Amino acid sequence: MLAGSTHVVAARMQGRFLLLLILCFVGFIALGLPDAVVGVAWPAIRADFDLQLDALGPLFIAATAGSVIASSFSGVVQLRLGIGRLLGLSCLLTAVALLGYTLAPAWWVMVALGLLTGLGAGAIDAAINTHAAVQYSARVVNVLHAFYAVGAAAGPALMTATLASGHRWQAGYLIIVAVEFALAVVFIATHKLWPRSSRHHENHRPARLIETLKLRKVQLSLVVFLLYTGCEAAAGAWIFSLLYEARGIATGAAGTAVTLYWIGLFASRLGYAFLPAQVRPGVVIGACIVAALAGVIALAANLHPLIDTVAITLIGFASGPIFPSLIAMTPARVGGQHTANAVGLQVSMAAIGLAALPALCGLSAQMLGLESIPLLLAACWIILLSAYWALARH
Known part of the structure; x- marks a missing residue:
């Protein structure tokens, strides 16, 4: 009887491990998905807002600033929310910001929203990397990062197909918004399966x-x-x-x-x-x-x-x-x-x-x-x- 119970517990732990690994793969793809899209969409965005060629710089600066802020403090936030909730809320923030892109009445609004996309991306990046570093071997972490490239390649391909089919650039972003919303729901629904925070010695508090x-x-x-x-x-x-x-x-x-x-x-x-x-x-x-x-x-x-x-x-x-x-x-x-x-x-x-x-x-x-x-x-x-x-x- 005891052996049977042990087998069931082991099977559940293995299933949980596999599910979280799959979610990490999906998370890395989703992280790469919006990153390179703007390069393909930029000519259409520039025409809509009547911008100069170099006007993309402020958007990159805003997104980079958001990413630096979020990733720098991700360790503190993970202790309060847990990795699962942090991933869910970050995907939700990214989705809301990208939705704002499609509704922005002026370029400065889109640049301001770039700060939010950076916050979401930075938090996702740091949270998944923290989980991967603690839970998986170097070979698994390398494969996970390879799948970031899948997302980074899929985003431009998606936007290219959207524009080639006669749709506006906003339609391509709306598809990514739907993906990010779906991921937010999945991460929040599975938040109890994720470790509360990275492992640390029981006799020591997490460092400031x-x-x-x-x-x-x-x-x-x-x-x-x-x-x-x-x-x-x-x-x-x-x-x-x-x-x-x-x-x-x-x-x-x-x-x-x-x-x-x-x-x-x-x-x-x-x-x-x-x-x-x-x-x-x-x-x-x-x-x-x-x-x-x-x-x-x-x-x-x-x-x-x-x-x-x-x-x-x-x-x-x-x-x-x-x-x-x-x-x-x-x-x-x-x-x-x-x-x-x-x-x-x-x-x-x-x-x-x-x-x-x-x-x-x-x-x-x-x-x-x-x-x-x-x-x-x-x-x-x-x-x-x-x-x-x-x-x-x-």
């Missing part, structure tokens, strides 16, 4: 945010996250311009190189699951940074268009496992008391890197030419390698 910030290893990790996400985003944003405008490579070939960059990033995250179990995440991160640096140096050398394409693919492939593996190592590095705060801060710095380094590359291109971009990226990868080496020593 300022206590986590004082840790040297947390400070180093923030530098690593800032640099890595900046390098990843800057390469994705400027590779096409470098190849097409500076090196005279045809549109199709330059576009193919950019596509291979993102395919490489997705493939390496998915492929991480097939690495031998004894391979440590820290070793993978170090090897990937060195490989990406080699690819950037080869790109800067400008030897041949084919070599450029191979180098770009290598950069994307080597970049893939770095972010999720760093997230997965956070609990072991900082301890359960600091995990939620540390992950939130890391996601916050990642958001800053996503905005700052591509902008810095643009400034460099304006002042020194597009060929300065791979040189700047090489310098950033070298600093990243040094920062990660210092972090690994801790």
Whole structure:
């Protein structure tokens, strides 16, 4: 009788584990879904509001500010609400903000709503990453992050299909609003299944945010996250311009190189699951940074268009496992008391890197030419390698 009861309990725990894992996969897809949509919708939005080409900047700034705020304080909020409720309310906030996009009477209203989309996205990003870091292995976290790319690719495809079928850009956003609302209902309905907060020692209270910030290893990790996400985003944003405008490579070939960059990033995250179990995440991160640096140096050398394409693919492939593996190592590095705060801060710095380094590359291109971009990226990868080496020593 006792054995039968134990079997039932084990089956229920396994079912709960599987359900939460599936919800994490869905959550990562939903997180990526709205991120890249605005790029496709921008010409139509710009025409509706009669805007200049560079008017998109304030929307990105507002969204980045919201993301930084939400992710920085996500650890504190998780302790009060729990991960399930936080995910549900964040999806609801994102849905309401995107619905506001479709109803905005003026561009400044849409920019203001961008702050809310950033708050929702930042909270979702930090909450799911915290749960994944505590509950799953590095290989599972890498696969989860690979599915973010699925959402990031699906959003533009959805908006493209919407516009191609003769509908306005608002219709594409309304579909995403429906998805976000549905996810909010699912997360709130299942909130009791989610852990209340990240694991910590029973005899110790969860750390305050300022206590986590004082840790040297947390400070180093923030530098690593800032640099890595900046390098990843800057390469994705400027590779096409470098190849097409500076090196005279045809549109199709330059576009193919950019596509291979993102395919490489997705493939390496998915492929991480097939690495031998004894391979440590820290070793993978170090090897990937060195490989990406080699690819950037080869790109800067400008030897041949084919070599450029191979180098770009290598950069994307080597970049893939770095972010999720760093997230997965956070609990072991900082301890359960600091995990939620540390992950939130890391996601916050990642958001800053996503905005700052591509902008810095643009400034460099304006002042020194597009060929300065791979040189700047090489310098950033070298600093990243040094920062990660210092972090690994801790």
